[in-house]
Amino acid sequence: MQVNSTGWNHHQHLVLAVSTGIDSMTLLHCLQTELKDTYASLTCLHVNHHLRPQSEKEALFIEQYCDQHHIPLYTHDLDLSEVVQQGISIENQARTSRYQWFDKMMQKLEADVLITAHHLDDQIETIFYRLFTGRSTRSSLGMSYISSRSGYQLCRPLLNTTKSEIRQYQSAHKITYFEDQSNLDNQYVRNDIRNRILPEIESNDHLSRHHLLKLKDWHDEQREKLKNEAHQFIKNEVDFNGKNIKISRKDFVELSHSVKMTVLDEILREFQLGDAIPEKTYKAWFEQISSNIAQCTLHTTDKWIIQVAYDKLAIMANDVTKLNPISVNQPGTYIFGAYQIVVNHTISKQQFPITIRTRNNGDKFQLNGAHGHKKVSRLLIDEKIVQQERDEMPIVVGSNDEILAVGILFLSQQFNQHIKILKMGEE
Template identity: 50%
Template sequence: MMKPCWRTTDHIVIAVSTGIDSMVLLHQLLTQYADTYDQLTCLHVHHGLREASDNEAQFLQTYCQERNIPLHIHHLDLTSIAEAGRSIQNEARRLRYTWFDKMMYNLQADCLLTAHHQGDQLETIFYRIFTGRVDRGPLGIQTCESRGLYRLIRPLLTTTKEQIRTYQQQHTVPYFEDESNTSNAYVRNDIRNRLLPDIEQNPQLQGQQLLKLMDVHAEALTLFKQRAQQFIEQEVRQKHGNQWYIPRKPFNQLSPHVKMKVLDIMLAHFESVVTVSERTYQDWFVKICSDVAQSTLMHTNKWHVDIVYDKLVIAPAMKETIPTQQVVTMAGIYRFGAYRIEIAEHVFRSHEMLHIRTRQTGDRIMLANGQHKKVTRLMIDHKVPQGERLHMPIISTANGDILAVGTCYHHMTYEQYIHIQYLGDDINEK
């Protein structure tokens, strides 16, 4: 076991399966490390998938009672998951940690200890490499990590399986052997039971080299993050509240790993866990590098990511509310969605009323040379994002003549008398 990384005043909780690893860890806590904590509690999950599960739970109950250790047992029903053909291992792990989180809160405990050892570390590195899970996170398991109100600690992570077996034999630690661990039907079992042993049997190969690779990979991730943060500081601009603009050209010059880290950091402004897959990011990169002028990359209920001409725009999700048309008959200041509109008295000397509305099919403006241009074309020329085109105010007369189009156009006769200001999307949240 490593040097304890908990305090002598801590209430520590150990997850015990009754296998050799967790029973050895529990024995160590009760003997040589008994004075390193204030209180000890055991948690056991009864998966109900094997006939031996009842015997294991009963054994642990007796073991803890004899040593005055509080024990809590949780029964899982995985029948429906197995019948549906879903991964029992993944689902069982999720349910276990959901219960662990709940119990740690109820117990007001400080640290949860699990018996993951060096073999589990090598297995995890191997699994993540050959399943392509190498770009966004660490290759290995962390020795200590925060899970909100408590710390998850793996004290045996640098201990080999051979050392655990030696300790068990020296101290005659009782344990149960899980027969399902010998089945190679599960990917991780296949790695543990077949692939890694085959590697170790080859004198020219060393599974331990995976640990060095893990350290190199961790350092590379740190460098990617530093480069991403540097890019964000130099190139990314925040506008209109929590809306971010990323220039496409310099973004395209980054390596794919740094691009993913940039997007992970930016999307973390809107959600605690970024769930966009590496494959999705790769699809985004192809579009961002293309000649497409505007495109929706992804919209969720928390954020939107869009290509808008020479920028990548990341913004909070907004309700798509189109402002209602207004009819005005006097000078004043008017609000139209995220726009502030000021109309002077001079305009009403020529027009009894004005309409403040959004664009309509066939809308045209008159240019200084007497020619006409479609409002749609005007907005494209001014690189107005597609989403904003639906909300941009158009001021027209009762006859349909357009005097102003948002911040893009003012009829030369009324340029001094109509002022339109964009206040930002964050106004709509208030």
Template identity: 50%
Template sequence: MNIYTQGWTENDHLAIAVSTGVDSMVLLDVLTTEFAHTYQKLTVLHVNHGIREASKEEEQFIRDYCEKHQIPLAVHHLDLSELTAQGKSIQHTAREQRYDWFETHMKTIGANVLVTAHHQDDQLETIFYRIMTGRSTRSPLGMSVQETRPGFKLVRPLLNVTKRVIRQYQVTNEVPYYEDASNTDNHYVRNDIRNRILPEIDENPQLDVSQLLKLKQWHDAQFQQLQDTADRFIQENTETEQERINIDRNAFNQLMHSQKTTVMDKLLNKWTKNQPISEHAYHEWFAQLESSAAQAVIYATDKWNIQIVYDKFIIMGYTDTDLTPKRITQSGHYQFGTYQIIIDETIEDADLPIVVRVRQAGDRFVLPQNRGHQKVNRLMINRKVPGYERDRLPILLNKQGEIVAVGTLFTAPNYEKKLEITNLGV
């Protein structure tokens, strides 16, 4: 059988995910016979989902098989009882838990390559599924023959091998396996695609499901161009300052919708890895960015927000910086959020303690040369301070309760040599 072996070397430790189905058992047989010389060590990983009676038999089967062939084996049991009791689908959760364990256990045993038995028919199913569920515009159309995961490489050696070839190999070499009865249940969308839809398409002599592979090749080339365009845009039109990303609003509005989506996916990836933003939300955000609004909050969560600030829009991540009021009784260096406050030794006892806090309703300070008072909020508006920053700016008050400094915006004349405030987040 012609399989993909370029994903590892003779010095690598392979871990193979084996369900005991025909695909993974054939791959295991191929790797331990014809291709045993291509790696240094191989370990079998088996996950018992515990939701079918046959799960126990399958586990015992793979234990006996590995013992007979002297192959190292690790078995992991999942507890999905809570989900099944609630009548919820377990496929997504089970997959996440499988791969979490794969990653953890591979580190334990020192394996650096995970191989799975996904084959060409699985690829066709995945392509069809992503097209028909609208998931083809923001990711590659199908699976990759290899990809990098945290701490290991994932390789699919059978991705260009058809199911028919796999079954022929099984018959010829008498490879034992267990058939998962749930694979015939068309209640699951992927099973329905695999068992009913794609075979019916193939029955029409004018149709050929393998054309989906050509579509994937074209799609992935276009997708890569989108990625490259987005990377160039981010490099040329954004500025990153710790937890804040400043984006040129006009330049962003000139992009096509697909380019905007890709740029946003990349910029938000730090906060949305497991919860991508919906297309509907993006449509609303893009409309706001194209509006005449000078300042507006587009979206906010407890981890990050997006705000329009005049000719830019800003993605701001929240940090665990301390904004609780501080009472300073002597000179020195102090931290307040992202700001550093230096109290000089020339500070007088009559000024201490200095209280540092965020703004409060009605805050006012005395203008230089006693030209009256100004509200702190008005100062922030005049100086075009972004909304997200207004509630983080340090306000300093002396012993008499007078505001003597408003962040980096204002310092009372008689305190200019006594105080120094710097925003370390800029």
């Protein structure tokens, strides 16, 4: 039986996720015997899903087995009763819960490599599953031999080994294992692929499921090219400025659909902006970005806002809080949100009190060097100020309710020597 042990070395602590099925028990036997000199120590993890009467026997069996062979074992009871009652598919939920526990245990044990017994037949099922459930455009078609998780490596040493080879090894060494009867239930998608669909394909002399492996290799190469193009775009065209990320709208529109998705996937993942955005949502966003809309909000959470803002696509922290007005009765330096307002000693006392506030509907200011007024809202539009900045911009109002300044966009020429406004973080 082919076992790829290049994913670890003899100095490392290995942890095997063992279910008591033929795959993991066969791999455990191989690690104890043929591969016993390839690592420093071995621990087993077992999850009891409590979904079958047989689960208790399996848990007791692996406890006795590990005790007999002096292998440290940690078990975890998984309660999926609510998921079952809701009629929701338990496959993804069970996997997510398992790996959450694995992550915690790997950290607790300070272990190096988590090993699972996924094999070549599992790989083919995974490729088929991802193709026909629409999960093929933004990730690898199949599993990797080794991948990085939080603080450790996940390794699948049987990924090039067939189920038939595993059965031959088990038979030759008379390895005890438990057969999971739920694997025969085709109501689960993966079981249906394994038990019904793939055998039908293999029964046709003109078809072979192994061609899916070649498709995976080609697909992964194309994915790598997409990621490289996306990373190059991010490096050259994306402006990271503190909590704000800005992308040229024009340059983004010119990208292909797949590169657009990859660019946003990489940015959102890097900045931990939540779960992956569905492709359907991306499609709607791209239509809005390509339209003639000047400003619109694409996505809002309690922490992040993603907006189209004139010639930019902006991703920014949603940390806008209500800014209370400040009453200024003497010269000094005052902080209003992201702005610094300096009132010099040269200003006339008659101007006090000065109020610093956010804008109100209908705000107007006297134009410099010209008759007439201009609406603050019009100024913000003309200067292409995004919505979040509009809501934070300080309006400086004199004692006679005349607007003296609008952020760094306007300052009455009568007060050029008396008031100075700076946006912090900018020259």
